[in-house]
Amino acid sequence: MKVAYWPGCVSRGFTPELHGSMAKVAPLLDIELVELDRACCTGAGVIAEHNQELADTLNARTFALAQQVDGAAMMMNICSTCQGAQSECQERLDANAEYREHVNSTLAGEGLSYKHDPTQPLTNKNFLWLLVEEIGLDNLRARVKRPLTNLKVGPFYGCYIVRPRNRLGIDEQHPRDHYLDHVIEALGGTVIEYAGMRKCCGFPIITMNKEASLKQAGRHLGDAVDADADCLVTPCPLCHLNLDLQQPIAEQVVSRELHMPVLHLPQLVGLALGLDPKDLGMGRHVVKPTSVIDWSTSVVAAAA
Amino acid sequence: MTEVHDRRAGGTESFKLRMRRYDPESGEAPYWDEHTIELEPHRSVLEAILQARDRFDGSIGIRCSCRQAICGSCGIRVNGEPALACHTHLDAAKLGAKDGVIEIEPMGNMPVIKDLIVDMDAVHWKKIRRVTPWLLAKQPVPEREYIVPKESMVDVTQTMACIQCGACVSDCLAMEVDPGFIGPAALAKAYRFVGDPRDDQQFDRLNDLAQDPQGIFDCTHCFKCVEACPKDVNPMGQIMRLRRIAIGDHHIVDKNNGERHEAAFTGLIRDNGILWEAELLPRSYGGASWFGKFAPAAGKELLSSLPVAFYGLLRRKMTLGGILKPHKIPSADLKNVQAIYDKIESRPERYELNLYIVGEDEAPEPVAASPEGSNS
Numbered sequence: 001m002k003v004a005y006w007p008g009c010v011s012r013g014f015t016p017e018l019h020g021s022m023a024k025v026a027p028l029l030d031i032e033l034v035e036l037d038r039a040c041c042t043g044a045g046v047i048a049e050h051n052q053e054l055a056d057t058l059n060a061r062t063f064a065l066a067q068q069v070d071g072a073a074m075m076m077n078i079c080s081t082c083q084g085a086q087s088e089c090q091e092r093l094d095a096n097a098e099y100r101e102h103v104n105s106t107l108a109g110e111g112l113s114y115k116h117d118p119t120q121p122l123t124n125k126n127f128l129w130l131l132v133e134e135i136g137l138d139n140l141r142a143r144v145k146r147p148l149t150n151l152k153v154g155p156f157y158g159c160y161i162v163r164p165r166n167r168l169g170i171d172e173q174h175p176r177d178h179y180l181d182h183v184i185e186a187l188g189g190t191v192i193e194y195a196g197m198r199k200c201c202g203f204p205i206i207t208m209n210k211e212a213s214l215k216q217a218g219r220h221l222g223d224a225v226d227a228d229a230d231c232l233v234t235p236c237p238l239c240h241l242n243l244d245l246q247q248p249i250a251e252q253v254v255s256r257e258l259h260m261p262v263l264h265l266p267q268l269v270g271l272a273l274g275l276d277p278k279d280l281g282m283g284r285h286v287v288k289p290t291s292v293i294d295w296s297t298s299v300v301a302a303a304a
Numbered sequence: 305m306t307e308v309h310d311r312r313a314g315g316t317e318s319f320k321l322r323m324r325r326y327d328p329e330s331g332e333a334p335y336w337d338e339h340t341i342e343l344e345p346h347r348s349v350l351e352a353i354l355q356a357r358d359r360f361d362g363s364i365g366i367r368c369s370c371r372q373a374i375c376g377s378c379g380i381r382v383n384g385e386p387a388l389a390c391h392t393h394l395d396a397a398k399l400g401a402k403d404g405v406i407e408i409e410p411m412g413n414m415p416v417i418k419d420l421i422v423d424m425d426a427v428h429w430k431k432i433r434r435v436t437p438w439l440l441a442k443q444p445v446p447e448r449e450y451i452v453p454k455e456s457m458v459d460v461t462q463t464m465a466c467i468q469c470g471a472c473v474s475d476c477l478a479m480e481v482d483p484g485f486i487g488p489a490a491l492a493k494a495y496r497f498v499g500d501p502r503d504d505q506q507f508d509r510l511n512d513l514a515q516d517p518q519g520i521f522d523c524t525h526c527f528k529c530v531e532a533c534p535k536d537v538n539p540m541g542q543i544m545r546l547r548r549i550a551i552g553d554h555h556i557v558d559k560n561n562g563e564r565h566e567a568a569f570t571g572l573i574r575d576n577g578i579l580w581e582a583e584l585l586p587r588s589y590g591g592a593s594w595f596g597k598f599a600p601a602a603g604k605e606l607l608s609s610l611p612v613a614f615y616g617l618l619r620r621k622m623t624l625g626g627i628l629k630p631h632k633i634p635s636a637d638l639k640n641v642q643a644i645y646d647k648i649e650s651r652p653e654r655y656e657l658n659l660y661i662v663g664e665d666e667a668p669e670p671v672a673a674s675p676e677g678s679n680s
Contacts, residue, residue: 009578009579009581010579010581012578012631013578013579013580013581013582013626013631014581014582014616014621014622014626015621016621017621037633037634038633038634038637039633039637040573040577040578040633040637040638040641041573041577041578041579043569043570043573044569044579045525045544046565046566046569046570047569047570047573048544049544049547049548049566050548050551050552050566050569050570051548051552051570051648051649051654052548052654052655052656052657053648053651053654053655053656053657054570054644054645054648054649056657057644057648058573058641058644061640061641061644084527091659092657092659095659095662095663095664095665096657096659096662096664096665097665099657102655106644106647106648107644109640109643110640110643159524159525159526159527159528160527163526163527163528163530163531164527164530164531165531199477199480199526200477200478200524200525200526200528202481202524204524204525205478205521205522205523205524206585207561207564207565207584207585207588207589208521208522208560208561208562208565209482209517209518209521209522209560211482212478212481212482212485212522212524213524215481215482216477216480216481216524219481241581245612245615245616245621246612248611248612248615249608249609249611249612283619283620284619284620284621285619285621286612286615286616286619286621
């Protein structure tokens with residue numbers, strides 16, 4: 001399937017392994033990525049906090065660019081924060097025709113317009129949602145080359161992709177706040193539940209209250225250690241920054257050793273689909289995913 | 305329709321409750337207690353708790369009064385989620401239970417007095433008092449009533465819907481790691497007066513809340529309070545509005561980097577189209593320009609971040625090129641993005657759509673559906 005692909009900023013900045021691993025995994029799942037490289041940052045909630053109309057207009061521009069991609073079934077992102085920020089703007093744009101017209105009048109200078117048809121609204125899905133709802137868990141299971149047998153994976157959902165439920169379309173038919181669990185199981189892994197799996201990683205206040213921010217990250221990582229997880233997996237690169245990049249400092253804040261590898265979702269999928277850990281950029285993490293790589297080599301050795 | 309029929313026939317069902325019990329004065333540790341009650345499925349979790357207390361154990365502690373979701377007394381956790389006990393149906397609670405047993409706990413972030421009763425005075429009410437929750441009227445006070453525009457009062461009605469149940473306080477993730485955070489309920493209450501045109505102290509209120517290290521910039525933007533609120537007060541949305549007015553209208557530069565972080569972020573997107581993380585941190589501490597990193601506050605922060613940068617470079621997560629030079633979107637597109645910035649930021653007033661007030665457009669009626677023009 002062809003998608004208008006919004007990779008976000010951080011996946012091309014401080015977590016290049018995320019963008020890279022998505023590019024490697026997509027063909028194995030028959031996803032054709034048409035990158036929206038002309039679009040700008042979603043604002044991550046910060047631009048909306050500064051000026052709501054500015055955030056809505058910048059995102060309407062991205063939606064309009066996505067609507068121009070010929071033959072694309074929908075928009076896809078690989079960043080929970082992008083999903084949350086875009087869903088918030090889309091909610092306002094779709095709810096009020098007068099407002100949409102007002103926003104479109106700003107885009108008109110560039111010849112762009114965000115079109116909304118209530119019977120067929122623009123679909124924008126995080127890779128996690130697309131994996132479960134479009135590709136399907138059975139289909140995914142059938143493509144697994146190296147099941148994650150005996151790998152204990154703690155899902156880290158974060159905030160932007162699970163709250164608020166209404167805006168994100170989470171209901172009984174679409175239990176999107178449980179999809180990471182389902183994907184881990186479909187890939188053959190063991191789901192580890194722990195207290196912090198749907199809590200905040202602390203990233204949004206890292207510059208405002210560093211101690212509270214890293215206490216959050218450190219506490220959730222510690223919960224996962226106590227629950228005996230081998231690694232965490234997250235659909236959000238900003239969570240990854242606080243949980244992985246900042247982990248050495250989080251260790252100091254919570255006064256305990258953590259050594260908890262944190263994988264991006266496409267990396268975990270890629271491993272199970274048989275890709276090499278190195279090709280998935282696993283060497284680029286601050287906390288070396290040694291446990292995961294040991295696991296993958298031992299499984300390969302056992303199979304040979 | 306069979307469901308309705310059953311209810312009329314008095315069709316009761318058995319429901320299992322697992323209740324967290326704790327009496328700090330006893331010296332015993334908290335424990336779980338199970339009871340099976342009989343009620344119609346549409347009855348409330350509160351009624352179930354009261355039946356358990358009446359029939360099996362008179363010592364169960366629960367606070368309640370109106371039983372119709374307006375007094376805010378019976379805030380608890382049902383299956384781990386915040387709720388008003390009187391506003392949660394038993395059938396829905398059973399559906400949300402992991403193992404078919406409805407799990408009932410006291411609210412979080414507040415000390416337990418007994419069982420399901422928490423100390424609202426020690427946390428919630430103390431924080432409400434912190435924000436001066438009354439009108440500091442503009443002088444001179446008119447002899448008769450104030451005349452204010454209708455829309456400005458409609459604007460604060462959302463925060464006036466708060467029933468002080470404490471559900472948002474219970475679930476606040478910032479408060480979980482920083483108990484001194486003023487928190488969602490009190491900050492929503494602060495907006496009640498910041499947004500009121502009759503109040504004389506808008507700047508002072510905002511300056512106070514912005515400079516407090518546990519004020520408006522301590523919110524982690526986790527949406528927990530938005531989900532927790534049974535009255536759609538949207539506390540986090542109100543906190544964002546407080547930030548917007550503090551920075552946008554009053555140009556308050558706080559010592560918590562709140563204003564600098566916002567200026568750095570929006571400025572970097574204006575300059576590059578996408579984020580340049582290596583510059584975001586130093587500018588958030590030192591000021592919104594390339595020179596920001598040379599400010600003393602930024603220097604101190606950069607020094608403490610050296611281990612992070614070291615690992616980042618070591619693992620080729622960051623490259624020196626990426627740190628020294630931003631990645632940008634194509635220049636024609638960047639110009640268009642900047643034109644959007646220029647147009648919107650030069651408006652005399654910010655344009656803000658509040659869906660709580662305007663609601664959503666009604667779905668267009670199918671043409672054949674209303675031939676008689678029966679729209680009321």
